[in-house]
Amino acid sequence: MNKRARRALDTWKCPIDQWCFSSADSITLSKPDGKTNDRVIIRIQPKKENEERGVVRMRFGDRVLSFKVEKPEKKMIGERKRLGYDPTRKINVYSSSKKTKTVNFKLRLNELLCHGFLGIFNPLQFSMHWTERITNINTLFIWKITKTFESIWLVSRTDDAFSVTEKTLKFLLEDVTADKADLDLRCTTEGFKYVTSREQVSKIKKLVLWKSDFLQFDNFIHNLNRPYLKCAVPSWRAINVILKEWINGDNDVIVDLALNEINNAFMNEAVAFEGIETTPTAFNDDQLEERTGMSHSYWDRNDKLDIERTRDSRKATLFLQRGCITLFVWTDDALEKIRNSTGPRYRFVAVEN
Structure with missing residues (x-):
């Protein structure tokens, strides 16, 4: 499908600001509208007998899922109403499978639902909050x-x-785009060391x-392609080598390390700091x-030191804390920002050697 046709199709879809997946048997689609939040709440429930009124059935391959659109059973009162929480509709998903509560079934069902509802809704943003144990990312x-x-x-x-293979590790570190990522990973590929480019x-x-443990620390700085990185290092000796x-x-490339x-x-x-x-x-x-x-x-003046790069005299400030050294590089943009700051609180302090 070309871009023009896709844009035309998207105009017929209901715009949604946030699509949230949850392990609590629900998906929430929300669209802020003034003082209230219009929400579509999709709940996964066991199949009910003789439930025909208002039911819509969708087929995904050999699987049929039933949907019922209904108004909230209770009116919003008190604090929830004052805060503007107003779910205008909800969709119950009835499944006859006995595996409804298993993690893998929930993941698979959420995937099927997503494929179906992407034809109805046009979300600007996705989020996923899954607290149940997942063995395979x-x-x-x-x-x-x-x-x-x-x-x-x-x-x-x-x-x-999370145990991941070399392939999954590379996927997470190279193919995924994010403003910030916290990853607790253990690579199961024996002997593999990840080297950035x-x-x-x-x-x-x-x-x-x-x-x-999967990072290659030889020539660590030379290969590092990440502006902001926080990671564990094997020893203080290894930290000395990196500095x-x-x-x-x-x-x-490095801004904060x-x-x-x-x-x-x-x-x-x-x-x-030897040498x-x-x-x-x-x-x-x-x-x-x-x-x-x-x-x-929260700082102690003695916990901040400056070092200087040999090639161009570029400065970096080191923050020393228990078990951690953080390097903040004084890039041209960072120096320009404090030079242009107005008011008496921003001033350079000269230190005599």
Whole structure:
């Protein structure tokens, strides 16, 4: 279908701002409208006998699903009414399968529903909140719908990370687009080490890796293609090597880099800064707050140091916390921002060597 025909078809669909999948046996489609929220609530329920009035049946291959559109049974009163919560309609999905409550069945049913309702609704944004245990990330139907997200949170509620293959790991880190992604992953491909490529900037703007045993830390800075990264690092010695790589390198992609010692051990400055020249930061608390977005009320002046890149004297400020060193690079944009800031709270502080 060409773009013109697709646009014409979309004009006949009901526009929806948010399509939310939930493991609580429901899908919510919402469209803000002034002071109230028009919502289509789709609930998955057991099949009811003699339920014919207002029922619409949809066929997906050899599977038939029944839908009933009905008004809310109870009027909104009190606090819910005052806050403008006004679901104007809901759709009950009746399924005769005995596996209705299983996770895989719910995932499959949500996928079938999505294919059907995408012909009726035109959502601007998808969201998925699934709290039940999922053993295989590949089974998530959301990847078939979209690979672009505002945020992704793939974190297990237990101590066990999501087990993924090399192929799935590459898919998540290279094919998915997101403003921010928190990923708790463990690669099951024996001996695999993931190496980023500087040829293409990451599609994930801010990436948090709760585990990183699959990362290749040799030439880490040289290969890093992510502006914002927070990850675990095997030791303070490895952190020392990474800091030296930045000082002696030429990577202009990195903006913020948070390095967590894998055991969350207390700061070992003797090892972390061995052979590295540091100075007390030349930026005041207000400038650092502007740069980092963190309140200076939590800082200790002794926990902030500056380092300088050999090639072009580019500065970076290091924040030292228990088990973590965060590197904030003073890019041209960051320096220009504090130079142009008005008011007495923004000023440079000179530090004599």
